Amino acid sequence: MHSRVRVVSIVLAGMVLSACGKGLEPPSESAYAAKDFSAGQVAEPCASSDPNRQALFGDLHIHTAYSNDAWNFDVRMEPADAYRYAFGGPLQLPLGDDHKAREVYIDRPLDFAGVTDHAEFFGEQDVCFDPVAAGYSSSFCEVMRSGNGRAPQLVMQIMSPFSKRRADVCGEEGADCAARAAEYWRNTIDAAQAWQDTSSDCQRTAFVAYEYSSFRLGSNLHRNVIFRNAAVLQRPVSYIDVHREWDLWRILKEQCIESGTGCDVLAIPHNPNISNGRMFAVDYPGADSIEEQADRARLRQQIEPLVEITQHKGDSECRNGLEGVLGAEDELCDLERFEDLAFARFVGEGEQPGQCYSGPLADWLPHLGPNCLDRKSYVRYALVEGLKEEQRIGVNPFKFGIMASTDTHNATSGGVQEAAFEGHLGNGDSRAEQRASFSSENEGNAYNNPGGLIGVWATENSRDSIFDAMQRKETFGTSGPRIQPRFFGAWDLPSDLCGDPQMLDKAYAQAVPMGADLPARASDAPTFLVAANADGGTAAYPGTPLQQLQVIKGWADDEGNHHQRVFEVAGDPDNGADVDMDTCRPRGEGFAQLCTVWQDPEFDPQSSAIYYLRAVENPSCRYSAQQCLALPEADRPADCADPVFEPVIQERAWSSPIWYTPRG
Template sequence: MNKVIRVPAFLLLPAGLLLSACGGVEPPAESAYAAREFAPAIARAPCKRNEETRQALFGDLHIHTSLSNDAWNFDVRVQPDDAYAYAFGEPILLPLGDDYRARRAQIDRPLDFAGVTDHAEFFGEQAVCQDPDAAGYASSFCEVMRSGEGRAPQLVMQIMSPFSKRKQSVCGDAGADCAVRTGNTWRHMIEAAQRWNDTSDNCERTTFIAYEYSSFRLGSNLHRNVIFRNTAVLQRPVSYLDVHREWDLWRILKEQCIDGDTGCDVLAIPHNSNISNGRMFAVDYPGASSVTEQAARARLRQQIEPVVEIMQHKGDSECRNGLQGVLGAEDELCRFERFEELAFSRFVGEGEEVGQCYDGPLADWLPHLGPNCLDRKNYARYALVEGLREQKRLGVNPFKFGLSASTDTHNGTGGGVQEADFPGHLGNGDSMPQQRVSFSPDNAGNAYNNPGGLIGVWAEENSRDSIFDALQRREVFGTSGPRIRPRFFGAWQLDAALCEGPDGTARAYAQAVPMGGDLPARAGDAPVFLVAATADAGSDRFPGTPLQRLQVIKGWADEEGNHHQRVYDVAGEANNGADVDPQTCAPRGDGFGQLCAVWRDPEFDAGVASVYYLRAVENPSCRYTAHQCLQLPAAERPGDCEQPLMDPVIQERAWSSPIWYTPDVSG
């Protein structure tokens, strides 16, 4: 399985990565980011619906519009206002062929909250390249950008090079033109979020001012979505073109936002990590040599990144079978939405096998042309376990994060996750159903993508403060699309009858810690958990799918550094006989509208730090590719409909944030 990788060195970096810094614009002083209040404070009315035991709210915090260069290059012309309109129930127009607005799209059910997160890297450049009166309009860079070749080497190197700088030929002396235009775009995004944020006591919709920091450093996807609590935000987004390391992003967000006196508050949500070449959750701490320095960086990461994205259109980043250093029985549900299978086939050379990511000297400088190695640090489950090891070594857990999901749509269609009605996510890249069901790159196939997921929070009310507080305390969950509502509480003693009666949730809050929390100091033989979920009822047009089972996933590490996993079925029935009619996609068999259990860990070792989370699993249903193949006339179906790369039948799911157990070593 492993391929030979020689020890990397700076001299091995591709010439393009080195040259991309030549003649570039120096990044601004960090004070240029200093937060300020962009809109007058509005005294909002208390929400009419406010629940002490918290309500499930569903949203999407990963949405791109035409302000993102890659979306523009696929003929998307949706603006932030359009994206919010779609998220909250209004129709919008998408491209088809030569017409930028030929298709109508409308979400099946409005979201509760949303944030447009356009790529900050080319805000200024894109505005220059679209303005014939701009001094940089005639530059070769702008010619490439306008050509629609959004993945041309000249542009890719800008977000891949560890030495990247903005181009003076585009941005002008000291980057002044791009700086002004970036500011204009940023204000445009802020104003759109403000227009759509409901401050009445109806609290029907909440928007967040946000953007994406899009590091593709050395060929590894290390993107983050930066989410602000309110209208006190950075004066300009921190972009990878100016700040190449994520820990510098964290530091600037803390120093220029959180530590200021403007009321600014912020967090960052890392992308799903399956194509990060082991770097999203790396523990090598470049530049931080002492344990004290490493602990400080780990603490900063925990503060700025309390939540990660486990699912989006690039697939599932929960887990993978067969990884080196992971022990325990195979998890059959780790075969879900394996986007990286196609990514590897594009980037791994002919006759070369996908192997373990290099983890030796100078690993942080090993270039990749794309995602082409497997590592347990690519997946959230194993990052959670690695965090337990770091907690023991450093006294702080850098990977103490909750689990969320979103779409990463580039159509501005946040929350458009209905498998039976998926309009694609990349403009003219998948505007035709034949594209959406085809896996062949030669046919511009895009079927290795999926509709993406939703982020859910347990919050008192649908408002910025309430939702942001839920994100910070990690009382958050992700779904692969359905609006499943999982509950997960942990304690040393729980009432065995919590699943009975209308006040079970209130009693759970009184007796236990919710998802995202730490078990208190040991006060029993083994921890006990309330696990519960409610199925998505769906809508009249698209009825929901019943639940099949609830599972508790447990992870821990041994002294040799191996990761261990256990998957416990704790409610429902795995072999319930439910399936799908392949000729119609109609579901068959029974399931559950609700599941609930009080479960105690049967293999608890008080001396071993452990992490637990809940996975709620639906009955089988059709993947969107199966739906759309059936909707096409038989003569128009690509061959991939008969021999699909991805399983046409899936099991949608939800993931709770974890609960952690740490042994008391004080005595």
């Protein structure tokens, strides 16, 4: 323990020293003030609309060459390229096995997309690659040009709680970086505006967005910031200028939502699985009274209505074996365990990470990276923790709807097709051998995965309709396939509702949809309409049938323990479906549709609870197994015969929760 404290002290001292004597003061908050960049662009009303809402699929986590890490992977596509790919056009990726540029297309165009480049180095990157810029010869720029994304000079900028922009790079007043960052931001806005379909066809929606990339003290605290329309901040709020998430939320509220410009915004946290329990930490530094804590929780609930449950750096739904979580093991809590790679790097190969510290001053404990386990790193347990906080302070800070996206760094928005995955990391996984290997000797990147998609239930494909769906949490996430889950809760639903031609009319009239609260208790136990349609796929890439529907229930006891219960409510988990590993072809029967009306048999009216739907496909081949089969046997890396991750997966979709709170 003493050696750990010593290492931590050295790291913290380094952070302090790194900020001394050469930092620029952050801009005044008025510099962020929202402005309408629509230039008079007006969208026609959509010609068609569905009052019972349609499933629309998108990706709201996309990086291009404007993100420094993507640039370091030789990616040169810009925001306009990412939107072109999202909506069906071609994209040129870095060199592949044959040393030729790879022209790629999405298997099916998305309905909506938002490019979320890291805002932290917008200006610095442009300075560092412009030989006539005054800061070009700075040591910081030399490191940035080296392509070493883990160099201390770069890492400290997104890790140190004292980080500031550098005068030797940006100029004495920071004007050079500010001007260049403004150009990047304006290009991002213009690309979304150019690709937004303003005709009555409403075929595609493009959101203005960016990523706030806090790696404060070695824990992932990233957020994607999504604007409703072209009324947006004049400069994105980055971690280098604003070190705490609640200051981000406050600025978004004051400078956007309350600006009177028509600006509206939300933020989406992602990758809590590598946050050392900090993403959903139950602490309110600087807010000592219950009233102050409730105010901060209310602010978070307003700005962060959604959470990203999966993406190319792993699944954040749940994990077995966590301290303080009771209930039977969930066999499906093992999808894409990316954090295990981080633990091997920062804890030690073969060593198990310990429990994250959560005592006094935990908020100031540095980590060298993700190196500990905590239930507050996973979405399911954050949802339960929110129930406890609501009892304590009267507000639930973790009242999240569910979404998913890719986090591609190739500008390949929504490129999630396992059978045709070309990678998400430029030259970091441009070759099939890299995508099939877990070994660093082969520059393997098989720990990553294609990522997921966000689904929304919206009346039409327009910015307002989709943004409204996200705010009311009528959203879902998938691990890639375009599964369409429906989840409604009420106190009395007819048992034959699934066979009723007016099922959706009656569901919306008699129940609340995913993302909502059950009304005050009116009968013995809540009843849920649980349904999903399988992804039919395409002629080139047929979909996989559904295997089963599960309802996940979570609650807390008086001792602070979390409880979980998985109910198998429709389909057949023992249907015998499997995969022929010689061909990666799935075998066995499944379901194109599943539907049931289910009542909680263990309902406790005195206990707050969350319920959400998990729709699970039959087994299919992971992309890395398919990459192995595609390679000549002599060229296959050793990992093909002994992979770290299981070669067979079960893709899935997660609905947003429905909440039950006892009256009073």
